[in-house]
Amino acid sequence: MIYVFDGSLPGLLTAVFEWFERKPGLVVLKSKDAFQPEAFTEVFFVNNDAEKADRVWTGLQKKIKKEWLRKFYCSYLSEIPEAYQHLFQFTIYIFQNEKGAEANYGNNDVMALSKYAKSVEREKHRMEAFIRFQKTGDGMFYASIDPDFNVLPLITNHFKNRYADQQWIIYDLKRKYGLHYDLNTVEEISIDFSADVNKKNPAAILMDEKEELYSLLWKDYFKSANIVARKNTKLHVKHVPKRYWKYLTEKQLG
Amino acid sequence: MSFDRIREKLNILADAAKYDVSCSSSGGTRKNNNKGLGDSHSSGICHTYTEDGRCVSLLKILLTNHCIYDCLFCVSRKSNDVKRAAFTVDEVVELTMNFYRRNYIEGLFLSSGIFKNADFTMERLLLVCKKLRLEQNYNGYIHLKTIPGASDELIKEAGLYADRMSINLEMPTEAGLKLLAPEKSHADVIKPLDFVQKNIAQFSADKKLIKHVPKFVPAGQSTQMVIGATPESDKDIMYTANAFYKNFSLKRVYYSGYVPISDDTRMPVLGTQPPLLRENRLYQTDWLMRFYGFKVQEILNDANPNLDIDIDPKLSWAIRNMQHFPIDINKADYKMILRIPGIGVMSAQKIVQARKFGKLRIDQLKKMGVAYNRAKHFITCVDSPYQLKDYQGTQIKAFILAESHSKYLKTDSNQLILF
Numbered sequence: 001m002i003y004v005f006d007g008s009l010p011g012l013l014t015a016v017f018e019w020f021e022r023k024p025g026l027v028v029l030k031s032k033d034a035f036q037p038e039a040f041t042e043v044f045f046v047n048n049d050a051e052k053a054d055r056v057w058t059g060l061q062k063k064i065k066k067e068w069l070r071k072f073y074c075s076y077l078s079e080i081p082e083a084y085q086h087l088f089q090f091t092i093y094i095f096q097n098e099k100g101a102e103a104n105y106g107n108n109d110v111m112a113l114s115k116y117a118k119s120v121e122r123e124k125h126r127m128e129a130f131i132r133f134q135k136t137g138d139g140m141f142y143a144s145i146d147p148d149f150n151v152l153p154l155i156t157n158h159f160k161n162r163y164a165d166q167q168w169i170i171y172d173l174k175r176k177y178g179l180h181y182d183l184n185t186v187e188e189i190s191i192d193f194s195a196d197v198n199k200k201n202p203a204a205i206l207m208d209e210k211e212e213l214y215s216l217l218w219k220d221y222f223k224s225a226n227i228v229a230r231k232n233t234k235l236h237v238k239h240v241p242k243r244y245w246k247y248l249t250e251k252q253l254g
Numbered sequence: 255m256s257f258d259r260i261r262e263k264l265n266i267l268a269d270a271a272k273y274d275v276s277c278s279s280s281g282g283t284r285k286n287n288n289k290g291l292g293d294s295h296s297s298g299i300c301h302t303y304t305e306d307g308r309c310v311s312l313l314k315i316l317l318t319n320h321c322i323y324d325c326l327f328c329v330s331r332k333s334n335d336v337k338r339a340a341f342t343v344d345e346v347v348e349l350t351m352n353f354y355r356r357n358y359i360e361g362l363f364l365s366s367g368i369f370k371n372a373d374f375t376m377e378r379l380l381l382v383c384k385k386l387r388l389e390q391n392y393n394g395y396i397h398l399k400t401i402p403g404a405s406d407e408l409i410k411e412a413g414l415y416a417d418r419m420s421i422n423l424e425m426p427t428e429a430g431l432k433l434l435a436p437e438k439s440h441a442d443v444i445k446p447l448d449f450v451q452k453n454i455a456q457f458s459a460d461k462k463l464i465k466h467v468p469k470f471v472p473a474g475q476s477t478q479m480v481i482g483a484t485p486e487s488d489k490d491i492m493y494t495a496n497a498f499y500k501n502f503s504l505k506r507v508y509y510s511g512y513v514p515i516s517d518d519t520r521m522p523v524l525g526t527q528p529p530l531l532r533e534n535r536l537y538q539t540d541w542l543m544r545f546y547g548f549k550v551q552e553i554l555n556d557a558n559p560n561l562d563i564d565i566d567p568k569l570s571w572a573i574r575n576m577q578h579f580p581i582d583i584n585k586a587d588y589k590m591i592l593r594i595p596g597i598g599v600m601s602a603q604k605i606v607q608a609r610k611f612g613k614l615r616i617d618q619l620k621k622m623g624v625a626y627n628r629a630k631h632f633i634t635c636v637d638s639p640y641q642l643k644d645y646q647g648t649q650i651k652a653f654i655l656a657e658s659h660s661k662y663l664k665t666d667s668n669q670l671i672l673f
């Protein structure tokens with residue numbers, strides 16, 4: 001039996017509700033993007049239902065520790081197709097067992113969520129570390145990213161608390177949405193990049209006049225802080241995998 | 255400020271500061287309550303890594319590299335022929351604010367050569383902190399060097415603005431220090447460390463009674479020892495570290511493999527490779543003391559005054575103490591599980607939680623992150639293969655070395671990957 005949901009969190013939670021209503025036994029959960037009809041397998045299309053989703057979520061809140069709600073949410077944000085299946089089975093497992101069952105690391109789904117959450121948290125942490133703002137001519141601090149997982153919802157608070165006295169935008173180029181902080185609240189935005197705008201570097205003329213100085217000073221600093229006698233490229237790349245270099249001011253030439 | 259001059263200053267004063275290896279921004283508790291700029295991230299953030307693989311978290315600079323002292327191990331020593339420079343207070347403030355706003359850094363690590371005298375220097379460091387906190391509403395991290403010999407009032411005031419303070423022991427023993435810096439002594443370091451520690455204790459005691467007590471060095475103190483410039487044993491080094499952790503509640507002790515910067519005959523010659531593997535082993539020992547419940551005497555003692563280079567100290571200890579093994583994963587205390595080579599803090603915690611639900615098997619241990627190929631020599635679980643022979647510690651060492659031969663020889667210098 002295949003359950004197909006729309007890829008949203010309410011969709012996933014509704015799917016769990018439907019399973020408990022029907023108890024169809026083993027179910028494979030797929031998002032509609034990943035779903036391909038198979039000839040001999042029965043398919044059930046999950047209709048999002050806010051009330052049902054809410055009941056499942058509230059139930060989860062009662063049954064598992066807060067840190068596990070977070071792991072659940074992080075796993076969802078991984079957007080990995082197999083993660084949906086584990087989330088689905090995990091939730092059923094939790095409801096079918098006594099409180100505290102999430103500590104059973106011997107369970108496949110528990111372990112899987114713990115791993116997904118770890119990767120997503122690591123990506124979140126990397127974004128908090130590797131994002132580099134550029135100050136534009138109108139005083140906005142701008143950064144664009146394309147993280148492996150959908151971590152914008154996870155980094156909002158960090159940046160809001162930290163950069164409370166400056167306007168900023170963090171834009172996810174892959175998922176085509178961003179966050180804008182206007183000195184009061186953070187709002188989701190989408191930007192229509194016209195073809196001739198370079199997404200990564202809005203043209204230099206749009207930049208604050210001091211922007212070049214500070215990016216240059218930062219590059220200088222990065223070079224000065226290195227101790228040549230200790231050079232260790234392998235370790236360096238392990239900490240800053242090459243796919244992140246494009247974010248880093250200090251890794252740009254010139 | 256002029257473009258080229260500020261670049262030159264930054265190059266000189268960052269270069270001179272880099273031998274202080276601490277770059278941690280952890281332990282801060284400051285929040286951005288005044289809608290200013292910045293806050294502390296409890297575990298710190300490395301914003302980038304140098305090409306030698308070290309974390310870059312803070313803008314680490316000297317206020318000046320002019321110095322009236324002549325410590326042999328230091329690039330800024332009076333007799334060294336290097337370019338000198340000094341930042342103005344405002345320059346440091348502006349650099350910090352602008353780097354922070356761009357998310358380059360977690361904060362500032364400010365140190366200085368001693369110009370004129372200790373108080374004159376400390377006053378200027380304090381001024382930078384005050385401007386950042388009071389004028390710029392800056393709540394990011396500040397790590398400030400305490401200048402030995404500065405007056406108590408200045409040090410105490412600085413503690414109200416800094417998150418962490420540190421003074422370096424430099425050499426692990428008094429004899430070593432006297433050899434390279436005759437004008438200095440460990441007592442110069444101990445006095446201010448002790449003074450700050452007492453104040454930290456006082457402020458936190460007050461906090462229990464009174465509601466609004468200002469923060470005082472909330473991220474605590476640290477120190478650094480240079481390794482390999484003088485002939486101390488690993489035992490000397492770690493016993494000193496242990497005493498300082500205990501007596502001054504230090505948050506961290508750093509071990510910095512000496513990078514030759516002088517042709518004085520009392521020191522390793524220029525071009526000698528810094529002792530990176532040794533440094534790594536010292537850090538591992540430090541971790542075993544702080545997070546794994548080991549006493550320093552268990553790892554280093556008169557019979558074993560130096561750490562093994564070919565294997566990490568946890569494995570060394572296990573091999574020397576085979577009478578404790580094998581340990582039953584499904585029964586043993588958390589404390590003992592932590593001592594098994596191949597099992598780290600995270601997997602040890604998972605094991606004790608998971609075994610409440612049923613006895614654990616090998617495949618489950620692997621999934622929990624246990625380095626099974628290493629751990630298997632020291633544990634039993636439900637489906638452990640029956641062992642015919644009782645292997646000796648030396649044999650196990652040979653097995654493990656053979657299995658991970660290349661990994662050991664090319665150990666990453668700063669990484670604690672071997673647990």
Ligand code: SF4
Nearest residue numbers: 321323325328331367
């Ligand atoms: S007092 Fe400090 S800066 Fe001056 S030479 Fe000694 S270690 Fe270097």
